[in-house]
């Protein structure tokens with residue numbers, strides 16, 4: 001059974017994005033090419049927005065998953081806020097007219113310059129990850145005559161049961177303030193004059209297919225909020241982070257938790273707690289989804305250059321590489337591979353799908369049965385998250401073009417980078 005999604009499926013033997021046949025976009029834009037579905041994007045965002053409707057809740061899209069301006073613009077106009085991890089990402093939000101009052105700033109290494117930029121635009125909240133950062137932010141805000149709203153990213157030490165490179169909420173991870181240090185850190189924050197303690201957040205990992213670890217983390221945040229309230233430190237928001245996973249189509253993978261089910265459980269737990277402890281006074285809830293908003297909205301199209309058969313392995317050498325899509329090289333991530341126009345009459349064989357980059361780690365998929373010939377186009381499925389945003393120019397390869405399909409209409413939203421652009425800022429010395 002080929003792994004397809006509602007917006008990327010076969011019609012008359014040809015893979016389509018919505019109602020657009022993919023061979024048509026390849027003829028126009030070439031490969032490697034990222035193709036996104038607008039309907040898929042809106043559907044994913046609306047699943048969060050609908051589950052939050054009528055509540056004091058904010059969906060801050062974690063834009064490091066995919067920060068193309070067209071995607072940010074579509075989401076901003078749908079009401080999304082943004083979770084940023086750099087000053088550069090804030091500039092992208094501003095470039096599409098996004099509301100800084102819906103921006104939260106995460107990350108362990110915020111620079112003075114980034115703090116200034118974010119304060120000058122009055123962002124909603126800084127998610128602070130250490131004592132040292134609290135002090136720096138207090139100083140920067142003071143020097144600007146401002147108060148910075150803060151939340152502490154607490155590390156609840158729950159095991160998200162995901163790949164170690166995308167687990168972030170364990171004691172051994174660099175992220176957040178240890179659960180046992182959280183109370184003291186809040187006391188320190190409350191004593192700093194240029195900070196306003198606003199909330200609490202966590203983000204325990206990514207590609208979580210089950211929400212049990214997320215709900216376990218929620219219970220730990222609730223415990224802290226209650227302890228803080230007893231000391232007169234009242235928090236106004238609770239931020240669950242991101243992390244909801246998607247299906248990549250690997251045999252045997254568990255289905256992801258539906259977003260509406262997960263949010264429903266979060267809200268039921270929170271409502272019961274608020275009724276029991278705070279006479280039902282609500283607390284604002286924030287989510288920071290990345291992958292579950294964009295992951296299945298995109299594919300990476302790549303052309304087969306050569307087939308190289310060997311004694312131990314056969315290689316299907318394609319024109320996309322680890323510089324275009326790093327997830328397999330970085331996390332040994334499994335990505336689905338589908339021919340855009342499946343062939344009959346070519347014998348199937350077992351291949352590793354690899355790129356032209358000079359690294360043995362440059363592979364996109366391993367041990368796949370394919371019937372392919374040079375010139376055929378393959379789709380790397382569910383490549384909308386952590387695809388182009390992680391792309392590099394290694395081997396002086398320009399980054400791929402990106403298009404958004406809206407029904408039968410195709411929009412180029414990022415031009416293919418040309419190699420001469422890559423060294424335009426360099427100089428020789430003689």
Ligand SMILES: *Cc1c(COP(=O)(O)O)cnc(C)c1O
Pocket residue numbers: 062064065083106107203205206207241242243244288289290291292385
């Ligand atoms: C990356 C990240 C997210 C988004 O994670 P997904 O798994 O893509 O949903 C949310 N919050 C923070 C702090 C992150 O670093």
